[in-house]
Amino acid sequence: MEMYAIDNATAATSMPAVSAAGVPGFFTGGNPGAGLAATVVTADWLNIVQQELLGVLAEAGIAPSKNQLNQIALGAQKLGLVRPFSADFAMAVGGYPLNAIVADAATVGLLWISTAGSNTTTPNTDGAAWQIFGWNQFIKQGLSDGALATGNQVYIGLREGVTSGAARIGAKVDETDFGNFAMTGNKTLGLGDWTEQYYTLASGGSKTISLEFDAPLDGYVLVVGSANYSVQNTNQTNLTISVNGTNLSADQVTGSTSMTNHSCVKVSAGPVTVGSYCGTSATNPPNVGHTLSYLYIPA
Numbered sequence: 001m002e003m004y005a006i007d008n009a010t011a012a013t014s015m016p017a018v019s020a021a022g023v024p025g026f027f028t029g030g031n032p033g034a035g036l037a038a039t040v041v042t043a044d045w046l047n048i049v050q051q052e053l054l055g056v057l058a059e060a061g062i063a064p065s066k067n068q069l070n071q072i073a074l075g076a077q078k079l080g081l082v083r084p085f086s087a088d089f090a091m092a093v094g095g096y097p098l099n100a101i102v103a104d105a106a107t108v109g110l111l112w113i114s115t116a117g118s119n120t121t122t123p124n125t126d127g128a129a130w131q132i133f134g135w136n137q138f139i140k141q142g143l144s145d146g147a148l149a150t151g152n153q154v155y156i157g158l159r160e161g162v163t164s165g166a167a168r169i170g171a172k173v174d175e176t177d178f179g180n181f182a183m184t185g186n187k188t189l190g191l192g193d194w195t196e197q198y199y200t201l202a203s204g205g206s207k208t209i210s211l212e213f214d215a216p217l218d219g220y221v222l223v224v225g226s227a228n229y230s231v232q233n234t235n236q237t238n239l240t241i242s243v244n245g246t247n248l249s250a251d252q253v254t255g256s257t258s259m260t261n262h263s264c265v266k267v268s269a270g271p272v273t274v275g276s277y278c279g280t281s282a283t284n285p286p287n288v289g290h291t292l293s294y295l296y297i298p299a
Helices: 043-060 071-079 087-092
Strands: 101-103 111-114 130-132 138-142 148-158 169-173 191-200 206-215 219-243 246-267 270-280 287-298
Touching: 043 071, 191 206, 206 219, 206 287, 246 270, 270 287
Parallel strands: none
Antiparallel strands: 101 111, 111 130, 138 148, 148 169, 191 287, 206 270, 219 246, 219 270, 219 287
16 A cells, blocks of 8 residues: 555645544445435544554554555554564553563563453552563473373573673473483683693792683583692692683692692683693602593583
8 A cells, every 4th residue: 555645736734623523434425316415525534544644654553655555464464573662652552462462662672471351550660560581481301202202391591690791691400300411602601621731840949830710600610639649749739720810729839740629619600711720849859640530511
C-alpha cells in the first residue's frame, strides 16, 4: 500500500477538528429504489484513516513515500520485532499482556518477559511483574541416539546476584543428572602449562622461572614448583612460588636433594604471571632441575 498524506491544492494544512463520535456503522452503496442513500465518506473518516496509517510508519521510523507501495507491510513487520519497554505504550494499550517480551532500554541483548497480564510495571524495578527472559528456563540435554533423557535439564541464563562482569552467564545441571558437563566459549576456559629448566646456580645465586597466560575470567590458579639437585645440597636452599609478583609459599631447607612447593590463589581476568624462585647460600651449588607448572580454572 502506498502511504502518503493527501497533498493536492484543496488539502488543509493542519488537521481539522474531529466531530463528536456517532453510532459505529458500515459503508453501504445505497438503494435508490428503496430510498436508501449511499454512505457519505466524510473528511473526518478519511483524516482518521490517513493518520492511523501514517502513525504506523512514524512508530516504525519509516519516512512516507508516494513511490513505495509496501510501507505499511514493512512498518508492521518492523513493529513486530522485540522493542524496548515503553511506559507510554503500556499505558496506551492498558498494559503489556502476559508473556510479552521487551528489550531492556539500557543493556543490549537483555530481554524481559511479562509475568502478568495488563502489566504497566517497569522492568528491573521493585515489585515489577517482569523476569529476565530465560530465567529458570532450561534446555533438555539429548542422548547420543537422539532420545530425550528424562531429568537431564541444563539451566542456562544470567546468574542470580551477579550484576556485572564477564561471569554473568551461568549454567547448572539439575540434581538428577550424573556425569560430566562441558562448557566451551570463544576462548579456552581451562588453561595449563609447564616448563622445566636445567642449570647451575652461581655461588650464593638464584634464578626465577616463569609462565604467562591471559585469564578469560576471574578464577583460580594452582601453581606447583620443584627443584631437584644432582647431589645432596648441604647448604640452605630456598624455593618460592609467586603469582603476579606476590610470593605465596616459600620453603627453606638444608641438606635436601629435592624440594616441591605449591599454592592456589584467586586471580582476576587478564594477564597472569606465575613464577618459581630457587636460591641457595652454597658457594659451590650442584646442578638443578627446576620445574614450574600451573592449572587455571574459571570461578
